[in-house]
Amino acid sequence: MSRDDATTNATAESIETDAHADDADNADNADADNADAHDADSSLIDPAAPDATPAVVAARSEGEPPDTAEIRELAAAAGYAVVGEVTQRRREDPTYDLGRGKAEELMRLAADAAAEAVIYDGGLSPGQTFSLGDLLPPGTAVIDRPRLVLELFADAADSRAADRQLELARLRYELPRLREAVARDASEDVRLQPEGDSRVLDVEKRIESAERALGEIADDRAARRAERRDAGFDLVALAGYTNAGKSTLARRLADEVDDPEFEDEAGAPDVRRADADRADADEGEGDPADGDGPLAVADRPFETLSTTTRRATVGGRRALVTDTVGFLDGLPHEAVRSFRTTIDAIRAADCALLVVDASDEPAALRRKLTASLSAIEATDGPVIPVLSKADEVGADGLAAAVEAYEGAVVDLDPRDAPVVDALRSPIPVSVRDETGLADLADAVADALPTATATAEAPNGGAAQAALSWAYDRGVVADVDYGSETVVVELAGRPDVVAEAERRFADAPSS
Numbered sequence: 001m002s003r004d005d006a007t008t009n010a011t012a013e014s015i016e017t018d019a020h021a022d023d024a025d026n027a028d029n030a031d032a033d034n035a036d037a038h039d040a041d042s043s044l045i046d047p048a049a050p051d052a053t054p055a056v057v058a059a060r061s062e063g064e065p066p067d068t069a070e071i072r073e074l075a076a077a078a079g080y081a082v083v084g085e086v087t088q089r090r091r092e093d094p095t096y097d098l099g100r101g102k103a104e105e106l107m108r109l110a111a112d113a114a115a116e117a118v119i120y121d122g123g124l125s126p127g128q129t130f131s132l133g134d135l136l137p138p139g140t141a142v143i144d145r146p147r148l149v150l151e152l153f154a155d156a157a158d159s160r161a162a163d164r165q166l167e168l169a170r171l172r173y174e175l176p177r178l179r180e181a182v183a184r185d186a187s188e189d190v191r192l193q194p195e196g197d198s199r200v201l202d203v204e205k206r207i208e209s210a211e212r213a214l215g216e217i218a219d220d221r222a223a224r225r226a227e228r229r230d231a232g233f234d235l236v237a238l239a240g241y242t243n244a245g246k247s248t249l250a251r252r253l254a255d256e257v258d259d260p261e262f263e264d265e266a267g268a269p270d271v272r273r274a275d276a277d278r279a280d281a282d283e284g285e286g287d288p289a290d291g292d293g294p295l296a297v298a299d300r301p302f303e304t305l306s307t308t309t310r311r312a313t314v315g316g317r318r319a320l321v322t323d324t325v326g327f328l329d330g331l332p333h334e335a336v337r338s339f340r341t342t343i344d345a346i347r348a349a350d351c352a353l354l355v356v357d358a359s360d361e362p363a364a365l366r367r368k369l370t371a372s373l374s375a376i377e378a379t380d381g382p383v384i385p386v387l388s389k390a391d392e393v394g395a396d397g398l399a400a401a402v403e404a405y406e407g408a409v410v411d412l413d414p415r416d417a418p419v420v421d422a423l424r425s426p427i428p429v430s431v432r433d434e435t436g437l438a439d440l441a442d443a444v445a446d447a448l449p450t451a452t453a454t455a456e457a458p459n460g461g462a463a464q465a466a467l468s469w470a471y472d473r474g475v476v477a478d479v480d481y482g483s484e485t486v487v488v489e490l491a492g493r494p495d496v497v498a499e500a501e502r503r504f505a506d507a508p509s510s
């Protein structure tokens with residue numbers, strides 16, 4: 001099915017439904033929500049896209065009324081036409097997540113709308129997934145939020161590492177559901193047991209093998225990072241919620257350098273790429289992207305699924321900027337863990353930019369910021385918050401975004417304290433209007449580890465070799481040639497400056 005069609009056609013009006021807001025406290029009374037089935041909190045809208053899969057969205061929340069805007073967007077991006085919606089405000093029901101009455105209402109709505117899927121805005125336990133499946137018209141797929149995200153990932157995976165990560169996330173998602181399925185069969189046939197079941201064992205084995213393969217990819221990446229650091233590059237990673245503007249910023253920061261080592265080094269063929277011939281020529285490198293492929297930008301979730309690195313000069317420093325996979329609210333920890341190349345790239349960076357979309361409403365901004373924090377909580381290095389798309393909001397909107405941002409940071413769990421300190425004062429940036437970029441470059445240069453030193457060596461071949469080594473790694477701030485000696489001011493990565501000093505100190509007079 002066409003994603004575009006689904007996107008343009010899934011414009012079903014969201015009808016906020018809070019008919020049961022006040023029975024949240026009576027949530028144990030499963031029938032309390034059964035009284036007025038087909039009331040205002042369900043909507044039935046004709047599917048407009050003939051090739052999109054008709055689906056009903058369901059959402060429950062305990063506090064604020066459910067906001068289905070994001071799940072609808074995700075559903076549309078994954079190729080569903082949302083033809084109806086059921087929402088409820090109450091505590092979780094162990095059987096259906098929704099209360100029984102509301103689940104029955106969902107069942108009727110799905111039948112009336114001939115929905116082929118129910119998209120559930122949240123994670124359902126395996127038991128809840130099966131119970132809902134049993135209740136719904138036969139053949140209706142139950143797709144909870146993590147499963148929907150896996151479908152989106154499957155559409156976008158474009159590299160060996162992304163494929164592996166997707167496979168791992170999928171297997172980890174499937175395993176408990178498979179166990180539940182086997183246990184259900186076992187309750188009817190005592191000879192079946194989940195633990196010894198060959199299908200369960202098979203998935204466990206495939207998880208191990210995917211973890212191993214991903215471990216090897218991660219080791220390669222780490223080795224490549226070490227080499228690049230030795231070569232004098234600072235590693236800057238962009239992190240943040242999906243669609244925040246990370247790739248746009250990475251693209252803007254990247255130098256237009258024609259350096260075969262860093263451009264499309266191992267790119268997969270990609271229709272978005274202008275230079276397709278070159279991609280083919282580079283195929284032999286083995287690892288398509290999660291390397292140095294194109295930085296695709298689009299107004300859709302999970303446009304980027306491969307960490308991608310480009311060379312850049314930021315605040316005068318030679319940097320490698322790594323664009324990463326965006327985060328999303330409501331993903332289970334293990335799904336996030338599967339995106340190891342993203343997590344590793346952010347953790348290992350000398351400086352991480354946390355990109356937060358200034359054009360979001362304050363509530364969404366806070367929610368997305370909190371969801372993105374898992375990406376950066378284990379970083380050792382500094383984190384610079386960036387408020388992206390500043391052009392979309394105007395001065396008042398920007399002030400509101402800064403306020404929402406700072407309010408959210410103050411409310412953060414004190415256990416995140418080291419991160420919280422780093423998160424003050426976001427830098428507003430607009431790539432579209434070219435504003436804030438110089439401030440950002442200055443902040444990055446200030447945040448990167450820097451050493452300075454003065455080295456002196458007798459003039460001659462060895463000193464010239466040391467000088468050329470230091471130039472190659474971008475740590476020469478000034479050179480002063482005397483009649484006998486050369487004096488060099490060094491500034492840059494501490495390890496590189498230390499090595500340059502050693503080389504000058506070792507340079508014999510010729």
Ligand SMILES: Nc1nc2c(ncn2[C@@H]2O[C@H](COP(=O)(O)OP(=O)(O)OP(=O)(O)O)[C@@H](O)[C@H]2O)c(=O)[nH]1
Pocket residue numbers: 240241242243244245246247248249296297298299300301302303304305325326327388389390391392429430431432433
């Ligand atoms: N107005 C405006 N729009 C922007 C700006 N930066 C990015 N965008 C838009 O925001 C959308 C998402 O941008 P991306 O750079 O693809 O976002 P991302 O964070 O890489 O998204 P994923 O890869 O899907 O996680 C695109 O439509 C961009 O054109 C900006 O400075 N101003």
Ligand SMILES: [Mg+2]
Pocket residue numbers: 246247248296297303304323324
């Ligand atoms: Mg991106």
